[in-house]
Amino acid sequence: MSAQVRRVIRILVMLSNGERLSTTELIQRLDSQHDEVSVTKRQLQRDLRAMEDAGIPLDVYEDGKTPRYGIPRYYQSLVSTSIDRYELLALYSLKGVLSAMKHTRIERDLTSLRSKLNALVPGELFLRSDITTEVSPGRYMNAIDDRTMTQIVDAIIDPHWDRVTYRSAAHPEGHTFVVSFCRLLNHAGRLYVAAWHPRYRTYITLAVDAIVCVERANDVSDPLHEFHELSYVKSRFGVYSGDVETIVLSIKPEAVRFFRNREWHPTQQFTEHDDGHGTLTMSVPLSPELLSWILGWADSIRVVAPAALIELCKKKIAEVESW
Incomplete structure (x- = not known):
């Protein structure tokens, strides 16, 4: 040429x-x-x-x-679109994300989109049996009422107050309260929605399949809360929220590189020491999910502070040993 x-x-x-x-x-x-x-x-x-x-x-x-x-x-429109190598990778990644929605009620709607992507980027780059297909909303979507899902999406796109009836361990028959839906999130294979609770003036996270009913709360005239994603993420570890405390974890030398290169929480700070150990500090709630995460890495980390977290870990280990 x-x-x-x-x-x-x-x-x-x-x-x-x-x-x-x-x-x-x-x-x-x-x-x-x-x-x-x-x-x-x-x-x-x-x-x-x-x-x-x-x-x-x-x-x-x-x-x-x-x-x-x-x-x-x-x-x-007659000129072919120019795609660089990074955009190409992004398109293949998008195809992989779409595969995580298999067996959901929107799978049929995504088929045409995937066929169009195939015209741009034929073949596969990621494993078809990617881990995301095993922990996707598809395992729960059948339990979600179509009308409820539509109302949640509408409320996020066009913000307003809704009155929600929600089933939980504390209220198995359902508890009704007012919220403003903010964002959907997928966590560990379950679909959740982040919402603002005006009475307690805080964010809460609701499992979508546990929502019994959603009705627009036209009688509520309070100003709508503007969603701040960083504030939402900082106040929880996983989907659990609570009073935030500073935790300090000691990392074994052989695991330092792994923990240093991962983002566990927006507040994390990592320090490497001359003896090879590392220290991971985060400001997070002492939630059940945090406890499970720490115990899952028990061979690589040790809790230094706070004392309350050390006691929670000891209690959980004792419960496991007593089974």
Whole structure:
């Protein structure tokens, strides 16, 4: 392929997204895309004429004294989309995420989208039996009422107050209260919704399959709360929330690299010591999920503080030993 053909293809890709570029801008972008000698203004003019000779319509827009070149909108849709290697990886990743929705009530709706993605990125990059397919909302969606799901989605897109009836261990028959739904989240194979509780002025997390009823609370006139994702995430470990405490964990030398390179919580701080050990500090609630996480890594970490967390771990270990 000649140097001019390569330049013409690059110019076509640049202008196919609707941009209007001057000769100087075109030369700068061409120079940044390859290691050949710098493109001259005369070469660029020949390239633009070659495009017109090939039947590619070029529009010239006057921007003061600087002419800018562009491709008419009707022609842009005929030019193939340019995708770099990172965007390609993102598309394959998207296909993998779609596979996590198998056996859900929206699987049929996603089939056409996946077929369109296959046209752009044929084949597979990730395992079909990815772990996400084993811990996806699909294991729970059959238990979720369609009307409830629709109401939750509508409330997130168009924020308003809803009156919710919710089943929990404390209220197996259902407990009714007012919330503002904020975001959906998938955790350990179960679908949850983050919501703002106006009475307690805090975020709560509800399992969607435990919601019995949702009705719009038109009688509530309180100002709606603006969702802050970082505030929501900081106040919990997993889906559990509670009073936040600073915990300190000592990490064995052989596990330092693993723990250092993982993001466990937005508040985490990691310190490596001269003796090879590491210290992981986080501000999190002392939740059942935190306890399970710590005990799952019992061969690699030791709880340094707080004392209350140490006692909780001892109590849980004693319960397991007594079974």
